[in-house]
Each structure stands twice: as C-alpha cells, then as structure tokens.
Amino acid sequence: xxxxxxxxxxxxxxxxxxxxxxxxxxxxxxxxxxxxxxxxxxxxxxxxxxxxxxxxxxxxxxxxxxxxxxxxxxxxxxxxxxxxxxxxxxxxxxxxxxxxxxxxxxxxxxxxxxxx
Amino acid sequence: xxxxxxxxxxxxxxxxxxxxxxxxxxxxxxxxxxxxxxxxxxxxxxxxxxxxxxxxxxxxxxxxxxxxxxxxxxxxxxxxxxxxxxxxxxxxxxxxxxxxxxxxxxxxxxxx
Numbered sequence: 001x002x003x004x005x006x007x008x009x010x011x012x013x014x015x016x017x018x019x020x021x022x023x024x025x026x027x028x029x030x031x032x033x034x035x036x037x038x039x040x041x042x043x044x045x046x047x048x049x050x051x052x053x054x055x056x057x058x059x060x061x062x063x064x065x066x067x068x069x070x071x072x073x074x075x076x077x078x079x080x081x082x083x084x085x086x087x088x089x090x091x092x093x094x095x096x097x098x099x100x101x102x103x104x105x106x107x108x109x110x111x112x113x114x115x116x
Numbered sequence: 117x118x119x120x121x122x123x124x125x126x127x128x129x130x131x132x133x134x135x136x137x138x139x140x141x142x143x144x145x146x147x148x149x150x151x152x153x154x155x156x157x158x159x160x161x162x163x164x165x166x167x168x169x170x171x172x173x174x175x176x177x178x179x180x181x182x183x184x185x186x187x188x189x190x191x192x193x194x195x196x197x198x199x200x201x202x203x204x205x206x207x208x209x210x211x212x213x214x215x216x217x218x219x220x221x222x223x224x225x226x227x228x
Contacts, residue, residue, distance in 0.1 A: 004159070033215065043160075043205065045215035055214045090159060104150065105216065107159035 003027050006091045006108035013081055014116055021076045021111045023091030029106075030095060031055075032074040034066060037088040037110070046089075049074055078113075086115045118143045122206055122219035129196055130227050137191040137222045139206030144184050147209035150216065151180050151191050154203045163204075164191070196226045 006023040013019055025032065034046040048056035052068045063079045074091060091108040119142045129135055139149070148167045152160040164173045164180040166189070172181040179192040193200060203223045207216035 031214070040220065041203070042220050043207075043218040045217075048214040050214070058215070092160075103148075104162040104165050105152075105160075106162070107152075109159040110157075 004091055004093055004106050004108040006089075006111055008111060009109065010112050010114075012114045012116065015081055015083060017081050018077070018079045019081060019113075020078070021089055021091075021113075023074050023076070023108060024072055025091075025093040025106070026072065027093060027095075027106060028072075029093040030071060031093060032068065032071075033092040033094075033105070034074065034076050035090040035092060035107075037090060039087070043090070047074075047076075081113075081115045083115050086113055088112050118146075118208060118217045120206060120208060120217050120219035122204075122222050124222060125220065126223040126225075128225040128227065131196060131198060133196050133226075134192070134194050135196055135224075137193070137204050137206075137224070139189040139191070139219055141187045141189075141206075141208050141217070144187050146184065149180075149182055149189050149206065149208045151178075151189075152205045152207065154205060154221065160205065193224075196224075198226050198228050200224060201226050 004025045031050045033048050037043045046060050047066045049068045065077045068074045088110045090110045092105045094103045094105045096103045121140045123138045150165045151163045154160045166173045166182040177194040182189045203221040205221040206219045
C-alpha cells in the first residue's frame with residue numbers, strides 16, 4: 001500500500017490552462033507539503049500544511065493554490081499555467097514538522113508537469 | 117537564508133569501494149539533517165535522520181555524521197553496490213522548522 005500517493009504521474013497541458021494535482025497519505029500524518037523540483041533537480045518547498053492549516057507559503061505565485069479538505073489530503077491547483085511551471089512536483093508528509101525530534105519525511109513519486 | 121551545498125555533484129566508482137558524500141550548510145541553527153535517496157522517475161526515500169544533538173546515525177552500510185558547529189555532514193557508504201546508484205540529497209530543517217532546505221544532490225554511479 002503506497003504511503004503517499006499523488007496523481008497524475010504525468011501531466012501535459014497547454015499554456016493558460018488550469019490543472020490540479022492530487023495527493024493523499026495513509027500514514028496518519030498531521031503535516032503535508034508540496035515541493036517543486038526544477039530542471040536542474042533543485043528541490044524547493046512550496047507549501048506546508050499542519051492539521052489542514054497553511055503554515056508555509058514560500059513566495060509562490062497566487063496562481064498556485066493548495067487545498068486541504070482533510071488531514072490526509074493536500075491538493076495543488078494551478079491556474080493560468082505558464083511555461084516556467086514545467087517541473088516535477090512532489091507531495092510529502094510527516095507526523096510532525098521537521099523541527100520534531102525524529103520526523104522523517106515521506107515523499108510521493110512525483111508529478112511531472114509539462115506546459116507547452 | 118540557509119544554503120545547502122553538496123560535493124561532488126557526480127561520482128562514479130567501481131563496485132566494492134567505500135565512498136563519502138559531503139554536505140555543508142551555512143546556518144548551524146538546525147533542528148535535524150536528513151539524507152535522502154532519489155531514483156530516476158521516483159520520489160525521495162529518507163535514509164538517515166540525525167538530530168541536531170546527535171553526531172551520527174547508522175543504517176546497514178550507511179553511516180551519516182553531523183558536525184553542526186562547522187556546518188558539515190558526510191554520508192559514508194561502505195562496500196558500494198550497483199544498486200546504490202542513485203542521487204543522494206542532503207536536507208536540513210529551515211529556521212521556521214516547517215520545511216527542509218535541500219542541496220542539489222550527488223549523482224552516484226556504481227559500476228559492476
């Protein structure tokens with residue numbers, strides 16, 4: 001059983017479209033994240049949610065809007081897609097935030113977004 | 117702002133060699149440091165987590181050390197195998213505590 005699952009795995013779309021990426025974790029964790037990995041493989045935090053509340057929004061354009069209907073889900077909606085949005089987006093979860101004493105992060109397998 | 121640097125960017129070794137991957141960070145006020153493995157087309161797998169009060173952690177053939185005061189960590193892989201081929205990423209908790217700051221990774225290739 002996959003601990004952190006995200007769909008779709010691949011997403012190809014045209015500029016200007018609106019798309020969503022879904023993420024679900026079955027680990028019972030309280031904290032979920034979205035990370036972006038660019039073409040240079042650099043992984044950077046986008047959002048962090050703890051118990052459905054937004055904790056971190058790291059200078060991400062307003063076109064990106066995370067939604068957490070419950071603790072097990074953190075979906076990412078992207079409006080008016082741009083070429084520069086092409087990247088791999090990873091969802092992750094942990095029981096507590098990384099400041100916790102022993103909180104490993106569990107990652108989904110990623111969604112490769114290609115904007116044409 | 118926390119910056120994480122990993123050296124080398126790429127490494128190729130023959131099977132059986134012991135090797136060391138390096139990670140440095142600019143702000144020593146961290147909560148913990150994690151080493152991850154990323155296989156092509158897949159997500160990241162956490163290998164080892166070292167709390168800020170700890171000096172090292174071991175798991176099988178892997179040993180990670182942490183020198184918080186100097187802002188350095190090393191990942192030691194003993195008796196490398198072709199299956200160890202992957203990208204290894206180092207990450208430290210940010211000041212806010214709610215996110216990890218990642219290095220760009222070391223791409224490791226272990227040849228038979």
